[in-house]
Amino acid sequence: MTGISAGLAGFAVLLGLMAIRIPIGVAMLSVGIGGYALYTGVMPLLAFLKTSTYYQFSTYSLSVIPLFVLMGEFATKAGMSRALFRTAAAFLGHRKGGLAMASIGGCAAFGAICGSSLATAATMGQVALPEMRRYNYSGALSTGSLAAGGTLGILIPPSVILVLYALMAEQSIAKMFVAAMIPGILAALGYIMAVAIYVRRHPEDGPAGPRITWPERIAALRETWSIILIFALVIVGMYRGWFTPTEAAAVGAFGAGVLAILHGGMRLEGLMACLRGTASTSAMIFLIMLGAEMFNAFLAQTQTPMLAAQAIQNMGLSPMLVLLAILLLYLALGCVMDSMSMLLLTIPIFYPIIAGLDFGMSREDTLIWFGILAVVVVEVGLITPPVGMNVFVINGMARDVPMIESFRGMLPFLISDMIRIVLLVAFPFVTLGLVRLLG
Secondary structure: OOHHHHHHHHHHHHHHHHHOOOOHHHHHHHHHHHHHHHHHOHHHHHHHHHHHHHHHHOOHHHHHHHHHHHHHHHHHHOOHHHHHHHHHHHHHOOOOOHHHHHHHHHHHHHHHHHOOHHHHHHHHHHHHHHHHHHOOOOHHHHHHHHHHHHHHHHOOOOOHHHHHHHHHHOOOHHHHHHHHHHHHHHHHHHHHHHHHHHHHHOHHHOOOOOOOOHHHHHHHHHOOHHHHHHHHHHHHHHHOOOOOHHHHHHHHHHHHHHHHHHOOOOOHHHHHHHHHHHHHHHHHHHHHHHHHHHHHHHHHHHOHHHHHHHHHHHOOOOHHHHHHHHHHHHHHHHOOOOHHHHHHHHHHHHHHHHHOOOOOOOHHHHHHHHHHHHHHHHHHHOOOOOOOHHHHHHHHHOOOOOHHHHHHOOHHHHHHHHHHHHHHHHOOHHHHHHHHHHO
């Protein structure tokens, strides 16, 4: 069997294991170990495992992941989602579809301190769904806006997925965070515009609420100052060199923990729940990382990534056409895989290909731009059928809404996503402008 045939066979087996509901981390680890052993032998496999596993997880840079996860756990316990939603609703709730817009705004703000899409969607759903039901919002609009808004958690920094990409592509975490700012804001504004257009055509789906006075708006805004402070301290401190990424994550986790105690009433039981949640999520991430490392080691032995890169270069395709093909593949994979697994599996294959193409930019700018594009497209996979993890999470909280209605509610947001992807591909400066300005 040739190398490329072995690599393709490995992918086929991996997809088969995923189809029978084997966890993606376990599936990648099993296929990687089996393929490596069959291709090189058992002794080379054992030699690889005894060194690679240790060196991968003893890396100091990886300590940033559990700290950002802990920051998100504390943010949830601090009740920040409720304050953010109240503030957004105070300014937008009197408009048609205003509570759906407020949900998206709250998700964007909460994503800035959480970094997890599913956690953002679930936490904001607990706060926003009852309010939208109280004002007779349709199931499609209420669940659709929350599922779409939740995707902002993996784009607006700090984001665990951006950290993982930066580590794999050997890029600056701080620059990746800064590069994600404008695309993240565009995503939130695009979703809000999608709601505005939707309720113009279907006003009965998003009735307007009462208008809030300006003193009440200012009072609601004051509740969010601590959240803004934590976000600014983490991002600005990291980019200005006051903290390393790990130190910034520790500062953010400490600040969110203090807020959880002072405002959220967290006690020892809540602290232990946060630590257990952090340990569980971090273990899941590291298992997927180990599986991806083993599977990619098997692919490296078969030389599949190198052969694929050479084949693409020999085809004489334009760099933009290659990029579009990769993004289309991500959209397709997003329908059957979760976002983190998809990136960990594919980035080691795709980023050398992208780095070798000439887009008229430096290698660093190209990889930062591609990283943001990859995360944006992966983000779309969270709301597309048949997987659409965010849709399943929100629909599970709104049990009276049929799943097909929730997916129907995603259509305006998917259109917004497609427009945003085209914009980011056509105009790299949208992604890189802030990085260059602050650099």
